[in-house]
Amino acid sequence: MSQSAVRMTGIVKRFPGVVANDGVDLEIRAGEVHALLGENGAGKSTLSNILTGLYRPDEGTVEVDGEQRVFSSPRDALEAGIGMVHQHFRLVATFTVAENVVLGESGGSLFMNQDEVATRVRELSDRYGLAVDPSARIWQLSVGEQQRVEILKVLYRGAKVLILDEPTAVLTPIEARSLFATLRAMADEGRSVIFISHKLGEVMSVSDRVTVLRGGRTVGTVNTSETSTRGLASMMVGRSVEFERVVRDNPADTSVTVLRVDEISANDDRGRASLHDISLTVGKGEIVGVAGVAGNGQRELAEVISGMRASTSGRISVGDELVKSGKARSAIARGIAHVPEDRLHTGLAASHSVEDNLALKNYRTSTISKFRLLKRRAIREQATALVERYDVKTPNTTTPVRLLSGGNVQKVLLAREFSALPKVLIAASPTRGLDVGAIEAVRERLVAAANEGVGVLLISEDLDEIMSLADRILVMYEGRILDDVPAEGADRERIGLTMGGSNVQEVAK
Amino acid sequence: MRSPIRLERRLEQPKWLNWAVPLISLVVALVLGAIVLWLTGKNPIDVYQRIFERGFAGKKAFSGALEMATPLAFTGLCAAVAFRMGLINIGGEGQFYVGAIGAAWVGIAIGSAPTGITIALMCLAGMVFGSIYAAIVGLLRAKFNTNEIITSLMMNYLAGILLNYLIFNSTSYWRNPDSPQFPKSKDIAARADWNTYKIFGVEMPIAFLISMLAGVALWFLYKRTRFGFEVSVIADSPKAARYAGIRTSSTIVIVLALSGALAGLGGAADVGNFRGLLDAKGLQMAGYGYTGIVVAALARRNPITTIFVAIFIGGLTKAGYSLQGPDFPSGLVGTLQGLILFTAVAGEILIKYRLRTNVSRAAAVAA
Numbered sequence: 094m095s096q097s098a099v100r101m102t103g104i105v106k107r108f109p110g111v112v113a114n115d116g117v118d119l120e121i122r123a124g125e126v127h128a129l130l131g132e133n134g135a136g137k138s139t140l141s142n143i144l145t146g147l148y149r150p151d152e153g154t155v156e157v158d159g160e161q162r163v164f165s166s167p168r169d170a171l172e173a174g175i176g177m178v179h180q181h182f183r184l185v186a187t188f189t190v191a192e193n194v195v196l197g198e199s200g201g202s203l204f205m206n207q208d209e210v211a212t213r214v215r216e217l218s219d220r221y222g223l224a225v226d227p228s229a230r231i232w233q234l235s236v237g238e239q240q241r242v243e244i245l246k247v248l249y250r251g252a253k254v255l256i257l258d259e260p261t262a263v264l265t266p267i268e269a270r271s272l273f274a275t276l277r278a279m280a281d282e283g284r285s286v287i288f289i290s291h292k293l294g295e296v297m298s299v300s301d302r303v304t305v306l307r308g309g310r311t312v313g314t315v316n317t318s319e320t321s322t323r324g325l326a327s328m329m330v331g332r333s334v335e336f337e338r339v340v341r342d343n344p345a346d347t348s349v350t351v352l353r354v355d356e357i358s359a360n361d362d363r364g365r366a367s368l369h370d371i372s373l374t375v376g377k378g379e380i381v382g383v384a385g386v387a388g389n390g391q392r393e394l395a396e397v398i399s400g401m402r403a404s405t406s407g408r409i410s411v412g413d414e415l416v417k418s419g420k421a422r423s424a425i426a427r428g429i430a431h432v433p434e435d436r437l438h439t440g441l442a443a444s445h446s447v448e449d450n451l452a453l454k455n456y457r458t459s460t461i462s463k464f465r466l467l468k469r470r471a472i473r474e475q476a477t478a479l480v481e482r483y484d485v486k487t488p489n490t491t492t493p494v495r496l497l498s499g500g501n502v503q504k505v506l507l508a509r510e511f512s513a514l515p516k517v518l519i520a521a522s523p524t525r526g527l528d529v530g531a532i533e534a535v536r537e538r539l540v541a542a543a544n545e546g547v548g549v550l551l552i553s554e555d556l557d558e559i560m561s562l563a564d565r566i567l568v569m570y571e572g573r574i575l576d577d578v579p580a581e582g583a584d585r586e587r588i589g590l591t592m593g594g595s596n597v598q599e600v601a602k
Numbered sequence: 603m604r605s606p607i608r609l610e611r612r613l614e615q616p617k618w619l620n621w622a623v624p625l626i627s628l629v630v631a632l633v634l635g636a637i638v639l640w641l642t643g644k645n646p647i648d649v650y651q652r653i654f655e656r657g658f659a660g661k662k663a664f665s666g667a668l669e670m671a672t673p674l675a676f677t678g679l680c681a682a683v684a685f686r687m688g689l690i691n692i693g694g695e696g697q698f699y700v701g702a703i704g705a706a707w708v709g710i711a712i713g714s715a716p717t718g719i720t721i722a723l724m725c726l727a728g729m730v731f732g733s734i735y736a737a738i739v740g741l742l743r744a745k746f747n748t749n750e751i752i753t754s755l756m757m758n759y760l761a762g763i764l765l766n767y768l769i770f771n772s773t774s775y776w777r778n779p780d781s782p783q784f785p786k787s788k789d790i791a792a793r794a795d796w797n798t799y800k801i802f803g804v805e806m807p808i809a810f811l812i813s814m815l816a817g818v819a820l821w822f823l824y825k826r827t828r829f830g831f832e833v834s835v836i837a838d839s840p841k842a843a844r845y846a847g848i849r850t851s852s853t854i855v856i857v858l859a860l861s862g863a864l865a866g867l868g869g870a871a872d873v874g875n876f877r878g879l880l881d882a883k884g885l886q887m888a889g890y891g892y893t894g895i896v897v898a899a900l901a902r903r904n905p906i907t908t909i910f911v912a913i914f915i916g917g918l919t920k921a922g923y924s925l926q927g928p929d930f931p932s933g934l935v936g937t938l939q940g941l942i943l944f945t946a947v948a949g950e951i952l953i954k955y956r957l958r959t960n961v962s963r964a965a966a967v968a969a
Contacts, residue, residue, distance in 0.1 A: 401844055422847030431845070439845050442838040449831070454848045456831055465828045 098123040098161070098285045099144065099175070100253055104153035106139050114138035114150070115309035121254065126276050126286045128296040130329055131306035132386065132554055137289050140306070141256050144287075145177045146170035157254075171367070176252030178243045184231045188551035190214065190242050191227040194249045217248050221275045226575050237268035244275070255279065256287040261295055262388060273299045291329075291386050293322045293593040305329055322595060323586070330556060336489050336583070338561050339536075343544040345564050347376035351548035352398070352429075352517045357396045357407035367393045368572045370407070375517065375548035380539065382563030382580065383552040386592050390572035391552045392434060395521045398550070399431035400424030409514055425454055430547075432506055432514035434522050440506045443495035447487050448476035450494050483508035484534075500531030507538055518542055521552045536562060556588065571596050603910075612956050618954050622820025624902065627949035631942040638937060644929075653935070657921030664917075665805035666924070669876065671916030673698070675813035677894020678901065678908040679820060684750075684861040685903045686824060686835045691858060693739055693754030694865040695891025696761030697732040701866025703768065704731030705875045706776060706880035709790030718796045721808070724870045732866015733859040735761070740858030744851035750858070769882035776880050796875040809871030813909060816864060818907035833857060852927035859903050865891060893919075896939065900946045915939065 099121040106114040112481040114136045117220045121127050129138050142148045144155065146164030155162050164170045167177070184193050191210045211227040218225055223241040233238060237315035247255055257276075261269045276299060278285045290296055296303055297317060305312040305328040312328045315469045331447055332446075352375040361367035366391045375381045396402035398409055403419030411417060424431075432438040452461050452472045462469050467492060476490040485504045487497055494505055503523070510518065520539060524532040539562060543549050553559050558578070559566055566583055568591040576591045616742045636646035654662055677694040684691035704727035714719050739757060742748040770785045778788045797808045824830035836850055843850050846927040870892065873880060897915055901907035922935025 237775045309776045399845070400847070420847070421845060422849075425847050433845065435841070438839050442842040445835065446836045449835075453835065453842070456828060462828050466826055467828060467831060469826070 096123050097121065098157070100156040100159075101144065102154050102156075104140065104143060104150045106143060106148060106150050110250075112187070114143070116151075116310050116311075117153075117306065117309070119304055120314070121287060122302075123253075123285055124280050124283045125301040125346045126280050126299055127413075128300035128303040129287055129289045129306065130291060130293075130303055131289060132295055132556075134445075135306040136309040137306055138258070139309075141177065141258060141287070141289060144170065145175060147588060165341055166388060166432055171250055171252065174251065174253035176247030176250060176255055178240070178247055178255060178257045178260060181524060182243055184223065184239060184242060186232040187230060189228050189230050190225055190234075190245070191424055192258060193231060193242055194227075194246050196246075199288065200270045212451045214245060217245055221248070221316060222267075222271065223275055226308050229475065235268075236263045237265065237272075240264065240268075240272070241275075248279075252284075253446045254287065256289065258289045259291075260288070261290070261292065269295070291593070293325050293329075293590075293595065296325065298323055318556035322593070323397065323590065326589040326593060326595075327586050329593075331584050339540055341540065341544060343378060345376050345379035345543070345545075346546075347379055347564075349377040350374045351377050351411060352400065352435075352550065353410045353559045355408045355410075357397055357404050359393050359404045361390075361393055361401055365574065366405075367396065371572075371574055372407075372549075373567060373574065373577075375550055377548060378543050378546045379549055379565065380543050380563045381551040381560030383550065383569055384556055384559050384566055384588055384592055385554070385569035387554055391569055394569070395431065395433065395519050395550075395552055398424070398519050399429055399433075401431075418497055425513075428514075428516035430513055430518045431522040432503075432510055432518070432523050434525070436506050437495060438539045441494050441502065442469065444493050447480065447485065447497075447505055448472050448490040450505055451476045451479050451490075454513060478514055479508040482512075482513075500527050501529065501536075503535060508537065511542060515542075518547050518549045519552070520549060522554065524555065526556060537574070556585065556592075560585070562575055568592055610956050611899050612658050612954060620902070623949040623953050624900065624938055624946060627945040631945040634941050634945070635938045637956050638941075639934075642922070647936075649930075652925055652930075653918065653921040653938075655809020655921075656924050658914060661803040663920070664709035666920040667913055667917035668804065668806060669916070671889050671912040672807055672810045672813060672875065672918055673868045673872055673888070673890040674812065674893055674897050675817070675892045675909050675912035676864050676871065678912050679813065679816055679894075679905055680861045680865035680868070680891075681895045681898035682901060682903045682905055682908050683820060683864060685898055686837060686856060687833045687853070689743070689749045689753050689857060689861075690896065691736065691739070691861050692751055693736060693757050693862070694894045695756070695889065697862040697865035698869040698891050699758075699761040699765050699885055700735040700863075700874070700879055701728035701732035701868070701869025702873050703765065703776070704728050704866065705870030706787060706790060709873055710776065710788050711904070712791050715793065717793050717795075717797070720791075721796055721874065724794060724796075724874050725812070725867055728837030728864040728866040728868075728870025728873075730866070732869060733863035735861040736865070737855055740855035741860075743858070744854045758891065765880075765882040765885065769880065778879075778891065787882070789879050790873060794874055795878065796871070797809060798875070807871070807875045809868075809875040812871070813912075817905040817909045818868070820936070824905070827962030829853075830854075865894070868894075891940075899950075900941065902950070904925045909949035 097120050101117065101119040104117040110503060117136060117140055119140065129137050139148065143150050146167045146169050157175065162173055168211065185196065185576065189205060191214055194214055195210050214227040217223065223245055225238050225241045240263065260272060264272060273308060276288065280286055288300055293597065300317045302314060302316050303320065303325060303440065304314040305325065307329065312405050354371060354373045356370045356372050357368055358366065358370055359368040371394060373381065383391060393402060397404050400416060400419060400421035401424055408415060413425040414427050416427050416429065417520045437443045452475065455461055456467065461468060473490060480487060480490060483504050485508060486501050494502055523539065524535050527535065539549055539551065551559060551563055563580045566580050567574045568588055570592065571594065639646040639649050653706055657667055658664060677698060679729065680694040680697065681691060705724040708724045708727040712723065739754045743750045756961050767786055768776045776787045778786050790820065799806045799808065824833065832848045832853055835846065835848060838851060838855050840850060872885065877884065897911045898908055901911040912921065918939060926932045
């Protein structure tokens with residue numbers, strides 16, 4: 094039981110401008126369910142991509158069953174017995190379960206033996222309680238059943254170590270419970286399960302041991318039986334860094350409300366309710382931070398306020414003026430600027446030039462177009478001025494933005510949004526993926542905007558960022574705001590727990 | 603097993619590729635065609651020379667090329683306009699028929715109006731009919747996100763059935779009652795006959811002039827107007843368009859309506875400038891709408907280039923018709939056109955991607 098199935102030592106993985114893994118150690122024993130816990134951006138995905146052969150580490154070693162291995166593709170990893178169950182399923186919707194299971198298997202004969210495959214699939218599904226009909230077609234299955242097919246695929250290829258990336262994100266509570274039983278059954282047979290999650294409750298109930306990652310490093314590995322939700326939360330959020338709160342030249346004036354969100358509800362892309370009666374206000378010059386683990390409705394909230402997504406009920410107003418639901422044009426006209434999470438494909442038109450992108454929101458105004466004709470010269474002059482003022486590093490203003498570095502992409506976006514002199518700014522993960530210098534520049538711009546009286550709604554998973562910039566912190570969980578506290582002297586641990594879904598009363602005890 | 607050659611996306615697309623690649627594609631197509639000709643026991647140079655003489659050289663040949671080019675210019679523009687927004691309108695064929703039906707109606711009905719007004723009204727009718735027909739596809743796409751390729755294609759068959767019904771299976775307004783044995787449409791009024799100009803001895807149909815004007819106007823629309831800007835942003839990233847407050851749904855409908863109007867205009871030209879009646883069978887045999895897709899693809903969606911490509915394909919087709927005979931099989935020109943399309947599409951990939959050998963990559967990794 095205590096023999097290690099996988100041992101990763103000193104893993105370092107750098108991407109341009111980011112160190113995703115900075116010396117991570119992870120040891121997985123045979124026959125255990127091992128949870129990998131951490132906020133988004135802590136390095137969980139990078140680590141699992143290294144283990145499954147998708148990335149190669151820059152430093153560090155991977156051992157499987159005591160033998161050092163270098164994987165150059167997922168197939169290599171699979172041959173070594175490591176299989177991944179992805180969060181986004183990779184199934185062919187019109188194929189049957191059995192066909193999907195054998196799809197991509199190497200060395201098979203040209204024709205598959207349907208009966209034989211079906212028998213093996215049935216055998217595996219009986220053994221682990223993965224009820225699914227091998228002859229059913231994928232599109233007929235529920236999301237939970239599709240996940241079982243993903244697991245069967247990996248088992249069919251003889252994986253001894255299974256990595257599940259946030260498997261419960263798509264499941265109902267009942268489906269989740271049956272998944273946990275399956276994981277337990279697999280562990281009891283001597284397989285190892287790596288369970289990636291940021292939900293504390295689940296980790297506590299399903300895992301044998303937990304490794305916590307934070308900022309690309311291993312915080313530690315603990316036995317689940319010897320820790321508590323509270324203990325894990327403080328490991329996850331950390332408290333070592335003593336950061337300084339930004340001192341504002343021009344403090345917020347909360348007597349004037351610039352943005353008012355009144356009982357807004359909205360659906361996500363798949364039509365499920367993802368915001369439930371959200372109400373919030375942002376004062377003049379106030380920075381309101383929205384903390385929360387990704388996928389708890391933050392993206393939908395930003396999109397609803399900026400008019401990209403229609404609300405199902407409730408109202409949004411800037412000053413005294415209502416913003417029409419689902420009309421980005423109305424939001425722009427009311428003075429709402431939006432720095433979206435996906436900068437290059439939502440905030441910008443990637444193949445368009447820097448100058449076109451700088452005109453993306455004001456091309457309808459009289460400075461840029463007259464009689465519906467574009468004034469090319471005005472577009473170029475505007476771009477030249479903004480590139481200079483916001484220090485965008487680009488060969489020239491006709492360069493497509495997709496060729497710029499991440500930091501400069503963000504500068505183009507900020508230049509456009511700030512130069513429109515907004516009343517409200519919605520910034521979603523504005524520093525994610527940037528290098529240190531660019532992060533600093535972006536934060537300075539946000540504070541400068543607030544000093545000028547812009548109400549800023551800062552949506553971020555980086556709690557440090559929120560705690561150092563924001564005046565007030567809201568905590569979002571499953572489409573609701575669970576907590577609303579002043580940032581000055583806020584209790585990190587309490588915020589961390591609330592982010593994980595433990596409710597406030599429980600924390601107070 | 604790794605293949606020795608890989609495609610790698612180009613970060614930057616050098617400007618010279620935009621004309622060099624199509625030209626090289628054309629040369630490659632001609633070389634492939636030459637091999638086919640040589641295999642069938644013909645002298646490729648001799649054949650190409652005859653095609654060039656009959657299709658392009660001389661006033662008479664070039665006049666023929668322009669005549670063939672006119673419908674293709676309109677259907678080419680129809681496809682190019684939609685391609686620019688990433689919409690694939692296969693329905694140029696049906697929109698062409700419907701435009702012809704509308705224009706023939708006006709042409710038959712018109713009595714003694716002056717020629718200029720008649721031409722204008724026929725054009726208008728063709729455009730309105732074609733644009734409404736295409737707007738249906740646009741509405742379905744905008745409201746229900748139906749695939750415009752499928753709906754526009756199906757509507758081609760509907761339009762064909764409508765044509766047959768009007769001329770062969772009913773006593774409609776269009777059908778000529780004096781010819782019960784050989785069903786055909788009424789001739790359009792004499793005044794509805796469109797002009798053809800002689801320029802340096804080359805016969806230039808007025809419809810071809812209109813198509814050139816349309817090409818330039820579309821170029822301007824896409825390059826210089828707010829609408830063109832919106833279309834290009836939607837084509838680049840629909841999400842960014844939504845984010846910037848661009849009305850994507852209505853733009854889809856407008857672009858398809860515009861696309862259909864161009865095909866409908868071609869249909870009007872077919873009735874007014876060339877056939878002088880609504881030729882149900884001839885229209886369906888010609889397949890201008892489908893060839894227009896090829897034209898737009900070769901022209902890389904550029905409306906001005908579309909006109910030139912239409913002349914090129916028009917000349918080829920003309921040569922194919924006039925050379926047809928025992929020593930010149932009718933499939934030859936079609937084969938050549940197919941080869942050109944094939945190499946042009948392959949060339950398109952080379953504009954976006956570059957070829958890399960895995961050997962050089964391995965060396966780069968080692969370095």
